[in-house]
Amino acid sequence: MLKNNAVLVTVVFALTVTVASVSSTFYQLYLSNRAKHIDNIFTKHSLISQIYHTYLIKQISQPMFEANLALYSLEEVTDPRQYEIIIRHGTILKTDGTPDPTLQDVAPLELSFETEAAQPIVISMIEYRGHIYFWVESARHTLLLEDQSVQAYQPVTLVSAYGTIMAILAVSFGLIIYRLRPLRRLRKQIARFGEGDMGVSFRMQGSDEIALIANELENTQNKIRSLIDSRTLFLRNIMHELKTPIAKGRIAATMLSDEKPRQRFQGIFERLESLIGEFALIEEITSGNQHLEKKEYRLIDVIDGAVDAAMADPDTVQTTLDASVKIDADYQLFVTAVKNLIDNAIKYSPDKTVRITMEGEEIVFSNRGEALKNPLSYYIEPFTKDHPTKDSFGLGLYIVDAILKEHDCVLAYERRGDLNCFIIVPLKPTKRK
Template structure:
C-alpha cells in the first residue's frame, strides 16, 4: 500500500516531521520564556527579604511593615485555612533554599525566639490558581505574601504564534496533497489502459505539470488507438480478401477429374485456410484486445473438444485424468492450445500416439520420439521448426505459449526416459484476465 502511494506518503512524512520539529521548538521556547519570567519575578525576593529582615530585628514597627508591603502591592495572607491551602496545593516555582521548604512542615505560627543568624531567611515563590505568592520563612516567623502586581506566566502570545504557523503548514500541505490527487487517478487510468481498456481517457483540465503529462498521455493514447484500429482493419480486410479466392479455388478444385491433382489442390487450400485461421488467432492474442470469457470447465471436456478439433482418433490420445478436475479458462482459446499440443505430439511420434496426464496441478503431454535439439524458447518463436512438413507453419507452440500466458500458465519441456514431455505449469493469475 505504501509503495503504491509513495509520493503522498512522503508528503505526509514531511508534514509529520515538520509539525513535530516546530512543536518541539515552541515547547523549548515556552520553557525558556517561562523560566525567564520566573527569574524576573523572583528577583523581587531580595527586596522582600530585606523588608522582612528589618521587621524581624524590630527596626520597623508592624504598621510600618504593612505599609511597606502595601507600597510594593504585597498583601499578607492572615487566614490560617487559606494559608495552609496555598502552601499545600500551590506549586513552588523557585526557592533560594536547597530543599523544598514544605518538607520541614512549617505551620502558621510564631516560632520560639532563636538567634536570627542560626537560620537564614528563605524565600519561595508559589503559584496557586493563577496568582503569585512569596513565602518567607525564618527561625522566628513565617509569612505568606500575595503579589497583586504580578500575574502567573501566560503563553497566549506563544500559543497564538504556534497556532498561526500550524494553520499555515496544514493548509500548505493540504493544498500539496490536493494537487497530487490527480496522480492516483492517472495511475489507475494507466493501469486500465495497460489491461486493454482502450476507452479510458487521460485528459485533465489545467496547465500544471500533472495536467501536461496527462494530456500528453491522452494524445499518445489516441495515436495508439488509431494505429490499432488501422492494423485491425487492415488484417481483417486481408483475411477477407484471401478467403474469397480460397473458397473459389476449392469450388474449382472439385471439378478436376484427376484425383491426385484434386487432392493436391484441396490440401493446398486447406493449408491456406489453416494459416489464415492461425494468423487471426495470433492477431487476437497479440493485440491484447480479446476479452477472456472465463468459466469453469472439466479438463476432460476440454481435452475432448481439442481431440475433435484436431480431427484425430480417440485411440491416439491416452487420457489418464480425474474427471473431477476443473479449470477456469476461456474454452475456445484453451481448447486451441491443447489441440496444438495434441497435433504436435502425434505428428512427431513414431507410433502416432500420445498421453495426457495431471501431476500436482500441472498438465503433461507425453509422446515418444526424438528429444528437442534446441531449447524450448527457440520453438515458441513464430515460424521455427526442426522438420518442415506440408502440415506445419511453425506457429503451433507460439500460439500455445501466448494462450497459456493469458491464462496464468507457462509452457515447459523436459525429457523423461525416451519420451518428450510438454507441461502446462500454473503460475500467478494474469493481470490481463477480463470478464
C-alpha cells in the same frame, strides 16, 4: 497496503516529523521563557529579605514595614485560611535556600528572639491560581506576601505562534492530500486500460503536473487506439482479399486431370487457408478484441473436442484423466490450444502417438522424440521451428502460449528420459466434483 499508498505514507511521515519537531522546539522555548520570567520576578527576593530583616531587628516599625512593602506592590496575606490554602496547594517556583519539597510540612522555627536575628531568612516564590506569592521564613515566624505587580507566566504569544504554525501545517497537508487525489483515479484508469478497456478516458482539467501527465496519457491512448485499429483493418483486409484467390485456386486445382499435381496444389491451398485462420486467431488474441466466454467444462470433454478438431486417430491419443476434473475456459479457444499440442506431439513423434495425463493440477502431453534443441521460449515465438521442411508454419506453440495466458495458465517443458513433456500449468486450482 503501504506499497499501494507509498506517497501518502511519505507525506504523513513528513507531517508527523514536522509536527514533532515544531512541538519540541516550542516546548523548549516555553521552558526557557518561563525560567527567565521566574528569574526576573525572583530578583525581588533580596529586596524583600532586606526589608524584612530591617523589620526584625526593630529598625523600622510595623506601619513603616507595611509601607515599604506597599511601595513595591507587596501585600501581606493575613487571612489564616487563605494562607493555609496557598501554602498547601501552591507551587514553589524558586527559593533562595534549600527548598522544602512539601509546603505543608514546613513549620515556624521555635527559637528565642535573641538568636533570631542571626538566623537565615529563606524566601520562596509560590504560584497559585495565576498569582505570585513570596513566602518568607525566619526563626520568629513566617510571612506570606502577594506580589500584585506581576502575574504567573502566560505563554500567550508562544501558544498563538504554535497554533498558527499547526494551522498552516494542517492546511498544507490537506492541500497536498487534495492534490494527490487525482492520482488514485488515474491509477484505476491505467489499470482498466491495461486490462484492455480502450474506452477509458484519462482527460483531466487543470494545468498542474498530474493533469499534464493524464492528458499526455490520453493523447498516447488515442495514438495506440489508432494504431490498433489500423493494424486490425489492414490484417482483416489482407485476409479477406487472400481468401478469394485461394478459393479460385482450389476450384482450378480440382480441374487438373493429373492426380499428383492436383493433390499438391490442393495441399498448398489448404495450408494457405490454415495459415489465414491462424493469423485471424492470433490477431484476435493479441489485439485484445477476443472476448472470452468462459464457462465450466469437464476436461475430458475439452480433450475429446480437441482430438476431433485435430482429426487424429483416437488410437494415437492415449488419455488417463479423471472425469471429475473441470476447468473454466472459453471452449473454442482452449480446444484450439489442446489441438495444437496434440498435432505437435503426433507430428514430431516417431510412433505418431501422444499420451495425455494429469499430475496434480497439471495437464501433461508426452510423446517420444528428439529433445528440443532450444529453450521453450524460442519455440513460443512465431515462425520458429527446428525442422523447416515439416508441414508447419511455426505458429502452433505461439498460439498455445497466447491462449493459455488468457486462461491464467502457462506452458512448460520437461525432458523425461526419451519423452518430451509439454505441461499446462494452471495458475489457479482446477475444480473437481
